[in-house]
Amino acid sequence: MCAVDSKTDYSNFFSDDSRKYLDELFKGFKETVKLELYTEEGPHEEFNRFAMNICRALAALCDKITLEEIPFSDERAQKNEIIVSPTILIAPDKYDLRFLGTPSGEEGRAFIEGIHLASIGAESISKSSMKILNMLQDRRDIKVFASPACPYCPGQVINAFKAAIGCPEYVSAWCVSTQENEEMAENYLVGSVPHTSINDDVAFVGLEPEDKFMAQLLHLKSLDEIMEGQGVFEESESEDAEVVDVDLVIIGAGPAGMSAGIYAARSGMEAVILEKHGVGGQVALTPKVENYPGFSDVGGLQLAEILSAHARIYTEIKQFVDVKDVRYGETIEVETDRIVYRTKGILIATGVDVKTLDVPGEKKFYGRGVSYCATCDGNFYRDKKVYIIGGGNTALTDALYLKKLNADVKIIHRRDKLRAEQALKKSVAAEGIEIIWDTVVTEILGEDSIEGIRVRNQKDGSESVLETDGVFVAIGHIPNTVIAGKLGVEFDSDGFIKVDGAQKTSVPRVYAAGDITGGVRQIVTAIGQGSVAALTAFQDFSVMGD
Structure with a gap:
């Protein structure tokens, strides 16, 4: 002792x-x-x-x-x-x-x-x-x-x-x-x-x-x-909450949000970054990043920590803070559990969430064989048989990660060509990872846990059942636009926030950056957009005056 x-x-x-x-x-x-x-x-x-x-x-x-x-x-x-x-x-x-x-x-x-x-x-x-x-x-x-x-x-x-x-x-x-x-x-x-x-x-x-x-x-x-009408969420805390005045509230601590925090502070603005989860966004879920300038090979979580350490030099990052409400006016109010921020403007960098298959059995076996995060759950599937569903960068990166965990991994893709980067295609080929082409999953099968998947060939319509211990879904993302919707910003046909070249949305003093804006969704573009958005906000607020 x-x-x-x-x-x-x-x-x-x-x-x-x-x-x-x-x-x-x-x-x-x-x-x-x-x-x-x-x-x-x-x-x-x-x-x-x-x-x-x-x-x-x-x-x-x-x-x-x-x-x-x-x-x-x-x-x-x-x-x-x-x-x-x-x-x-x-x-x-x-x-x-x-x-x-x-x-x-x-x-x-x-x-x-x-x-x-x-x-x-x-x-x-x-x-x-x-x-x-x-x-x-x-x-x-x-x-x-x-x-x-x-x-x-x-x-x-x-x-x-x-x-x-x-x-x-x-x-x-x-x-x-x-x-x-x-x-x-x-x-x-x-x-x-x-x-x-x-x-x-x-x-x-x-x-x-x-x-x-x-x-x-x-x-x-x-x-x-839970039956409706329990009243457990009815009480509003905004009247008793602490009120804090800042120049810019940045919602989201991914690369775009953290970059914006740096540029906002260096421009002389007082900013705060609010993050519902941990820092890093989708970067933190990436096993390995090979296309970020200056780092030929870096873990996603490690890169997220590097970015957050830099951002914290300039501005405060409040993690695990959920934005309850936003109220637009001459002064915009952003309500959290304990604080109401009064701000000149908002930068939305809330990123994206995973897209689901929407097939029978998917919800039932979520957490019991169905996963959307290889980095989080890959360790459970060492030496087991798994299928990756998808054909983009995330799907191939996940397949390579699971292969290193000694999983018996195969990729199922609905088309006859992959959308991923050429470097990832070469790595998958070099590892000998099999790809099942022109095929979609129509059902996830099992009793208490996943036992197999039913698949259909897109070309000839034939169906078959494949035995498996796990399914990792990597078929794309959907934008997190709840806050943006409350502010009334305009979206494109795919549901992403429309912005101009200065990262302005359709609502004055509301900016957006990163994956939430669609287009080329890469770390470097998110960082660039975040910095542009912060500089635009500084210019706009300078014209407004105090």
């Missing part, structure tokens, strides 16, 4: 950029948070060591974080029902928040934010969430299964942590890393992350808005099953 306070050995564990971000985060800490790290010698020694290092580093950097290292032989391990090494308890004197496994990658983001939330306490919980949590009258034990490469996972973990902090007498929240806990993930039938289990009985797949998460936690059923 060891109390750790060394600032010398662990102060350089994080990069300079990460330390700057953490220093800013630590300034908002209120109460001291104790971490208890439980470890047991054995096959997980590498994971134990990483968990120990990150915990020691955090304790060295912040005087409001303390750490105690406890072996499995200690009676507290049995008392706290510690079953996995390593396990980290966050503020165990107040809450049942714990991390099972090593908090690396995106899981590390959730871990650090969890510590932050524990320090702030119930003040971090919105009024609407507290209203729901106050209705609880019996236990809610939450397990969120996550992976280091899943950018959606931190948001769902934070939802769970907020529930446990808002209602500690009834709610526990565990983040379970599937990287080290494969057997546990199998027992819970996890096929896609984030996967949320409540009371080991009810399960939901995917990242959900906070209010939806809380409602499902209360009723132990999906939102579609």
Whole structure:
């Protein structure tokens, strides 16, 4: 058992950029948070060591974080029902928040934010969430299964942590890393992350808005099953919310949004970036990027971190913040859970979401054999048979990624030619990945989990059934235009926001950049559009005056 306070050995564990971000985060800490790290010698020694290092580093950097290292032989391990090494308890004197496994990658983001939330306490919980949590009258034990490469996972973990902090007498929240806990993930039938289990009985797949998460936690059923008229979402918080004045609100922290943040700040504007999920957008879901100038071969998540570190030098990025409403007027109001931003203009960089097949069985097996994110879920399909549906860059990139995981992967494409870049075509050919041409999936088959797919040849109409363990859908994207729709901007025939060469929409002082505008959807074009949009906003606001 060891109390750790060394600032010398662990102060350089994080990069300079990460330390700057953490220093800013630590300034908002209120109460001291104790971490208890439980470890047991054995096959997980590498994971134990990483968990120990990150915990020691955090304790060295912040005087409001303390750490105690406890072996499995200690009676507290049995008392706290510690079953996995390593396990980290966050503020165990107040809450049942714990991390099972090593908090690396995106899981590390959730871990650090969890510590932050524990320090702030119930003040971090919105009024609407507290209203729901106050209705609880019996236990809610939450397990969120996550992976280091899943950018959606931190948001769902934070939802769970907020529930446990808002209602500690009834709610526990565990983040379970599937990287080290494969057997546990199998027992819970996890096929896609984030996967949320409540009371080991009810399960939901995917990242959900906070209010939806809380409602499902209360009723132990999906939102579609919850009867209308419950009133759990009716209370508006805008009257009591903090009001913050900024020059430009940027919605979306993908390449376009982060680039805009840099250029806005350098132009002298005060800007804020609001991101519903984690930073990076579609880039963070890309296993490998080979066409970004200056980086011949870089991981998508790594590139997203590089971009976000640069953007944070100039402007604040608020992650896991959902925009509830926007109200257009001489001053535009952007409402979130806790803050109403009053701004001269809005830059919409909300990107795109995946397009679904819309075939029988797709919804049923989502998270149990059907996935839309190879980076998030590929690890579940090592040494298994999978099909990639699609013929563009994403489909081929996913196929190559799964091939490296030793999956038996084939591509199904509805045409006789691929739409992907030539370099990706050559890589797929070199790996010997088979492509089934002129074929579409018409049904996904199985009982409790996926067993096969029914396909139809487009040319001769013949049908057949192919056995498989998983299907990864990569057939394109649809724009996220809910906020744009509220502002009344004009869309093109495919549903993307219409912009001119200066990134102006049809509504004055509303700009758009990145994938949401359609056209050539690449990282470099998104960054260019984001910078142009910010400079255009600066010019427009300069004419307006103060």
